[in-house]
Amino acid sequence: MNYYGFLQDVGGASRVTKMRREAIENASVFPVKYDAIAETAKAWHPGKLRLVVKEIKQASPTAKTVRFVRKDGGELPYFYAGQFISLEFEIDGKTISRPYSISSAPFEARGEGSFAEITVRRSKGDGFIADYINDKLKAGDEVTGNMGLGQFYWEPLRDSKHVVALAGGTGITPFASMAKEIAAGKLDYDLTIIFGSVSAGDIILKDELDRIRCDKVKIVHVLSGDDPSWQGERGFITADIIKKYSAEDSTYFICGPQAMYRFMREELKKLDIPARRVRFEVFGQARDITAYDGYPAEKAGETFSLTVKRGIAEDVIPTRACESLVTAFERAGIKIDTACRSGECGFCRTKVLSGEYFVCPENDGRRAADKDFNYVHACSCYPLSDMTVRIPIE
Amino acid sequence: MKYYKDHYDVIVIGGALAGLSSALMLADKGLDVLVLERHNLPGGVATSFVRGGIEIEATLHEMMSIGEKGNRLKVGKFFDDMGVDIDWMKVPECYHASLPGLEVTLHPGLRKFAGEIDAVVPGTFSKVLSLLELCDRVYNSVNELSIHHMSKPMMLLKHNDFVRTAGYTTKEILDTFDLPQKALDLLAPYWIYVGSGFSDLPFTIYAVLMADYVGYGSYIPRKFSHEISLKLAERAEEMGVQIEYRQHVEKILVKDGKVYGVRTARGDEIHSDYVISAAYPNKVYTSMIEPLSEVPEKAIKMVNGRRLGLSAFSVIMILDRTAEELGIKDYSIFRGKTMDTDACYEELKGLGPYNYATCICHNLANPDATPAGTCSFSITTLPRADGWKAVGPDRIDEVKHKVAKALIDDMSEYLGVDLLDHILEIVIETPMTISHYTGMWNGCIYGYAHTMEDHIIARLQTEEEDKFIEGLEFAGAHQISGDGMGPAVTNGRKAAKLVLDDIAKKRKGASAK
Numbered sequence: 001m002n003y004y005g006f007l008q009d010v011g012g013a014s015r016v017t018k019m020r021r022e023a024i025e026n027a028s029v030f031p032v033k034y035d036a037i038a039e040t041a042k043a044w045h046p047g048k049l050r051l052v053v054k055e056i057k058q059a060s061p062t063a064k065t066v067r068f069v070r071k072d073g074g075e076l077p078y079f080y081a082g083q084f085i086s087l088e089f090e091i092d093g094k095t096i097s098r099p100y101s102i103s104s105a106p107f108e109a110r111g112e113g114s115f116a117e118i119t120v121r122r123s124k125g126d127g128f129i130a131d132y133i134n135d136k137l138k139a140g141d142e143v144t145g146n147m148g149l150g151q152f153y154w155e156p157l158r159d160s161k162h163v164v165a166l167a168g169g170t171g172i173t174p175f176a177s178m179a180k181e182i183a184a185g186k187l188d189y190d191l192t193i194i195f196g197s198v199s200a201g202d203i204i205l206k207d208e209l210d211r212i213r214c215d216k217v218k219i220v221h222v223l224s225g226d227d228p229s230w231q232g233e234r235g236f237i238t239a240d241i242i243k244k245y246s247a248e249d250s251t252y253f254i255c256g257p258q259a260m261y262r263f264m265r266e267e268l269k270k271l272d273i274p275a276r277r278v279r280f281e282v283f284g285q286a287r288d289i290t291a292y293d294g295y296p297a298e299k300a301g302e303t304f305s306l307t308v309k310r311g312i313a314e315d316v317i318p319t320r321a322c323e324s325l326v327t328a329f330e331r332a333g334i335k336i337d338t339a340c341r342s343g344e345c346g347f348c349r350t351k352v353l354s355g356e357y358f359v360c361p362e363n364d365g366r367r368a369a370d371k372d373f374n375y376v377h378a379c380s381c382y383p384l385s386d387m388t389v390r391i392p393i394e
Numbered sequence: 395m396k397y398y399k400d401h402y403d404v405i406v407i408g409g410a411l412a413g414l415s416s417a418l419m420l421a422d423k424g425l426d427v428l429v430l431e432r433h434n435l436p437g438g439v440a441t442s443f444v445r446g447g448i449e450i451e452a453t454l455h456e457m458m459s460i461g462e463k464g465n466r467l468k469v470g471k472f473f474d475d476m477g478v479d480i481d482w483m484k485v486p487e488c489y490h491a492s493l494p495g496l497e498v499t500l501h502p503g504l505r506k507f508a509g510e511i512d513a514v515v516p517g518t519f520s521k522v523l524s525l526l527e528l529c530d531r532v533y534n535s536v537n538e539l540s541i542h543h544m545s546k547p548m549m550l551l552k553h554n555d556f557v558r559t560a561g562y563t564t565k566e567i568l569d570t571f572d573l574p575q576k577a578l579d580l581l582a583p584y585w586i587y588v589g590s591g592f593s594d595l596p597f598t599i600y601a602v603l604m605a606d607y608v609g610y611g612s613y614i615p616r617k618f619s620h621e622i623s624l625k626l627a628e629r630a631e632e633m634g635v636q637i638e639y640r641q642h643v644e645k646i647l648v649k650d651g652k653v654y655g656v657r658t659a660r661g662d663e664i665h666s667d668y669v670i671s672a673a674y675p676n677k678v679y680t681s682m683i684e685p686l687s688e689v690p691e692k693a694i695k696m697v698n699g700r701r702l703g704l705s706a707f708s709v710i711m712i713l714d715r716t717a718e719e720l721g722i723k724d725y726s727i728f729r730g731k732t733m734d735t736d737a738c739y740e741e742l743k744g745l746g747p748y749n750y751a752t753c754i755c756h757n758l759a760n761p762d763a764t765p766a767g768t769c770s771f772s773i774t775t776l777p778r779a780d781g782w783k784a785v786g787p788d789r790i791d792e793v794k795h796k797v798a799k800a801l802i803d804d805m806s807e808y809l810g811v812d813l814l815d816h817i818l819e820i821v822i823e824t825p826m827t828i829s830h831y832t833g834m835w836n837g838c839i840y841g842y843a844h845t846m847e848d849h850i851i852a853r854l855q856t857e858e859e860d861k862f863i864e865g866l867e868f869a870g871a872h873q874i875s876g877d878g879m880g881p882a883v884t885n886g887r888k889a890a891k892l893v894l895d896d897i898a899k900k901r902k903g904a905s906a907k
Contacts, residue, residue: 010550012561013851016596020852021859027699029691031680036783037705037837041830043787078787110788151445156795157802158817276714276818311397311638337434337640344444349434349639365444369621373628392434392640393397393660 044078044148048088053141054115060204063121063170064134065103069114071142076109076116079148081181082174082253085116086339086347088144089129094333098129099340101173101255101281102147103205105180116147119205121170149339152253152281154178154189160277162247165193166237166264168256169204174281175255176205183214192218192245196237196256198225220245236263239270246271255281282342286360289322289382295358299384307388308334309353325350325357325378325389335394336378343380348391350378355387397638401665402428404893405656407643408672410438410832411879412869414626415886416670416893418476421633423894428666429635430658432642437623438672438832439706439839440879445819448712448764452823454619455587455726455754455774456485456612458603459880467610468537469880472887478629481616485759488608489752490724492808493579493733499724500580502611504530515577522581525571526608531555532598533605540884556598560851564600565592582735583728586752586776587878589704589840591736598851599844599876606880614759619879642833646671646678646866648688653865657684668896670889672870674835676702683863693862700848703840703877704742704776705825709798712819717755717769720816721809725758729808745782746797748775753805768818773801779836782825790826798822841871850874867892 050071059065070076079102088097104117122134152174154163165175172195181187197203200223209219222233222241233241237260242252252273254264261280268278286292290300299321306319306328317332319325326348329336339347343363352374359366363380370376378391404420406413409431417427435441439453460482461467466474473480488507490499500510504526512519535556539549550557559567564585568578584607585592588599615621627637642659646669655665671678679693680686713720730738731749738750756763756770764770785793798820806813825837842848853860853874869889875881 010557012559013557013855015561016846016849017852017855019847020849020856023847024692024695024699027695029694030698031686031689031694032676032698033680035677035829035836037779037825037829038833040785040787040790041826041837044790044826045830078791155820157799157814157822158820274714276816310395311636312399313395313397346444347434365447367442367444367449367618367620369442369617369624372617373624375624393638393662394640 046077048144048146049076051143051145053137053139053143055139056137059119059208060121060202060206062202063119063204065117065119065205066133066137067104067115067117068143068145075111075114077147079106079109080153081106081177081187082150082153083148084150084152084174084340085118085145085147086149087118089132090143091132094330095335096129096330097338097341099149101152101177103173103176105177105184105186107181107184107186119170119173119176121204146339149345150282152255152279154187154251154253158276159189159279160247160249160251161188162190162250163192164242164246164250164252165191166242166252166254166256167193168196168237168260171254171256171260171281172204172209173255175253176208179209179212179214179217179219182216183212190216190218190247192220194220194222194237194241194245196222196224196260199223200227200230218245237267239267242267243271249277251277251279253279253281258284258287282340282344283362285324285341285379286363289324289358289360292361294361296384304355304383304386306383306386309388309390310393319383319387321383323382325376325381325383328383329378329391334391336391337394338379341379343377346377348378350376350381351390352376352381353388353390356384357387358382358384398428398662398664399426402426402636403666404428404668404670405430405664405666406670406672406869407646407656408432408438408870409436409627409637409639410672410870411440411623411626411882412871412873412886412889413670413672414623414630415472415883416869416890417630417635417637418478418626418633419887419890420893421630421635422476427630427635428664429630429637430641430643430656431637431639432833433831434639435620435623436627436637436639437620438834439828440619440623442618442620443821445712445821448768448819449618450710450712450770450819450821451618451756451763451772452710453706453708454614454879455752456614457879458606458610458612460613461610467606469883472883476629478625480622480625482613483616483760485612485614485725487724487726488611489583489726489728491580491583492727492729494731496576496579498580502608504609507608511577511580515574515580518573518577521571521573522577525568525573525581526604528555528559529601529605530609532559532601533609536598536602559597559601560849562597563593563846564595564597567597567600568592579733582733583730585735585738586728586750588844589739589776589877590844591739593736594845595735596844596846596849596851598849614756616760622879643673644682645684646682648683648685648863648866651688651864653863668865668867668893670867670869670893672868673833674838674870674872675868676835678866678868679862688863690862696860696862700842701845702779702836702838703843703871705779705782705828705837706774706776706823706839707748707794707797707825708772708774708823709801710772710821710823711770711813711817712764713769713771713813713816714767714818715769715816716767717757717771720769720771720811720813722755722758722769722771725755727753729753729805742775742777743780745777745785745793747800748777748797751775751801751804771813773805775801776840777825779825779838783836790824794822794824839871840877841873842876844876850876865896
């Protein structure tokens with residue numbers, strides 16, 4: 001090997017040092033501040049935005065559609081049809097957030113007049129924010145929003161060109177967005193929405209859905225209530241109905257109430273559909289945490305004290321065993337960033353320094369190493385003793 | 395409410411591997427350290443995420459400079475010394491090279507590696523081995539010289555190979571070995587981990603890379619790279635470091651050429667005489683220093699006179715079959731339509747098609763990485779930001795899918811199975827994704843390119859000339875050791891050492907008075 005013969009130069013270090021000095025000496029003195037990559041990223045994910053309620057309209061006898069625009073008049077972020085927005089409402093000096101699927105289409109957020117809509121049904125008394133939106137929110141009110149979030153959207157490299165959407169109640173919202181985007185020619189797949197409602201007189205977004213004229217979009221209403229005049233499908237969305245409207249190798253998207261998710265898991269099993277063809281929207285905060293296997297029933301009615309560390313500051317607040325840490329924070333006026341409120345997104349990642357807790361098994365999206373070090377997603381974590389936690393400063 | 399102390403000994407901007415390594419080393423010396431991280435978890439790109447209940451590695455391919463327990467290399471030893479106990483798993487091979495007319499799996503160990511090349515290109519054993527041994531000597535010299543300063547005659551005496559190869563490109567040195575093209579091709583695949591074509595890549599860098607990976611093999615953490623990041627952060631907190639997540643530092647406060655603190659997006663002004671920044675010098679000197687009048691012209695020239703390194707484009711998939719069922723046999727496959735690294739580098743300036751990619755099947759180093767019956771498979775290429783800068787928000791979705799599909803189609807053809815029929819989860823990461831989560835300048839993860847004009851030796855020689863503001867140091871891929879998770883740790887330690895030296899100097903000065 002004769003590389004020594006070639007490499008007689010022992011002054012290489014000095015030579016490259018001179019080259020570097022010269023390159024810098026000859027460089028421009030103009031400061032380049034612009035980062036084009038960051039600007040594109042920001043157009044999709046600007047973070048929290050101040051929004052104004054532009055208009056509220058009835059979406060069914062029991063539901064309302066709220067239209068938001070940016071307070072600064074600019075364009076809303078790009079997003080995928082099916083994604084959600086996390087909204088923060090300031091009510092009585094407290095900040096409470098909720099995720100809502102965006103019911104308007106991505107193209108409607110582009111250009112002048114850019115807007116986004118959510119559609120929310122009045123609750124049966126257990127939905128504080130749902131009722132606030134239906135009864136109190138009005139045009140001109142301001143909220144903070146972060147969009148588009150979540151993984152519930154059609155991915156061309158993964159999903160079939162034939163999509164069967166299974167919707168229950170307000171679970172129609174992500175599909176309304178998809179349907180409008182397809183009808184506008186912005187997305188290219190066939191969408192059959194099987195939409196479960198109780199009665200023909202209270203179908204959410206019915207007028208809007210009826211207006212969609214597009215060969216690629218088909219809507220099948222299924223009513224569970226007794227309505228003698230109804231000519232269409234009846235009962236729940238069963239395996240038989242799903243099969244009837246499926247194509248070969250369809251992808252299934254499911255969005256609706258929790259009871260429906262549990263029902264659908266079983267119905268879909270009967271059809272022997274490969275796992276990659278089934279996409280559930282996030283589950284939502286557990287209705288009753290005490291009903292889960294492994295939950296220590298004797299703790300259900302207890303209250304505890306929760307020490308919350310932020311930086312060098314410390315607060316002590318009360319908690320209830322049956323409520324998530326996020327609920328406790330919000331009630332006490334302690335701000336925490338949240339989004340999906342289903343344990344998936346990890347926005348509310350919280351370090352548990354001491355205390356016992358229960359994590360909702362249907363909403364446990366934690367990383368393995370996080371579990372080892374007692375990190376929880378506060379929206380799916382329930383106290384079983386006094387606790388001390390650390391959260392980010394908001 | 396008061397969230398911060400009135401004053402910290404050091405503020406570290408960025409809680410990824412570099413910043414956390416700085417923080418650990420400073421805390422180990424008893425300093426009061428605050429780390430401000432913009433995301434809600436540590437690690438920057440050294441992280442993982444969960445989709446559909448499955449944890450997915452965001453970045454890591456493999457980490458070098460770890461070494462076996464009991465015989466640790468530089469980075470592994472630092473973790474041990476700091477009490478950071480990572481559950482390392484050894485990657486079985488160096489790589490499988492899938493090149494025109496060549497399908498070869500190469501394993502660590504200099505002799506083994508040379509032997510495996512000889513098996514397909516007979517008669518090359520001794521030449522390849524002597525090249526690898528040269529790499530090893532240069533590597534040992536670099537490690538020693540990064541700790542001990544040495545006089546020129548001593549350098550020549552003890553580090554002859556290092557000195558004599560310092561001024562040459564990788565291509566120039568490889569050419570002297572007079573190897574057949576096929577053997578050269580098999581010695582090239584790791585180039586992408588440093589990201590310059592061989593005619594511009596300092597041999598010193600190539601030597602360190604090859605000696606470390608081929609000599610000692612590589613490692614991955616059992617619980618994804620989040621395990622590394624989290625254990626560093628947890629240990630730092632245990633040692634008294636205050637880490638605050640979701641705190642985006644907007645300004646570095648400077649007066650009379652000296653740092654005195656930072657201001658966050660939330661509006662907190664926090665004071666310290668030392669700031670270590672993981673934010674790129676480009677961003678710091680053009681928009682973060684307050685007031686900007688404190689930035690000397692020379693600092694702008696320094697960032698403008700250097701070329702940014704590579705960014706990344708990854709298609710990460712969870713597939714609904716095992717690796718075995720899909721015919722994936724190696725943890726790491728480097729697939730190149732050509733091994734002309736200069737041509738590959740040129741291609742990375744554009745938007746594809748990219749003819750050079752690295753694929754990782756996690757399960758082949760860590761069988762339990764995904765649920766039974768599935769495997770993870772990622773295809774990564776490392777474009778420069780240049781081409782992607784022209785892709786605005788209205789086109790990014792279309793472009794990323796087009797690029798991703800081309801990569802998937804190529805690997806499908808290679809494996810003889812259509813991967814599109816097996817995707818349980820898919821995530822496409824672009825330079826914009828990196829920018830979004832980490833704020834890194836232009837989504838660039840490789841810092842400044844290792845080139846002959848920005849040679850690591852020159853960086854070391856001109857270290858003092860790159861310093862413009864008292865009390866301000868940098869830690870990240872943009873520093874002397876460059877890109878990669880191992881070098882990130884080294885860069886972080888270096889920044890901490892500069893701060894410690896300065897404190898010691900000032901104390902000495904004060905006591906002398």
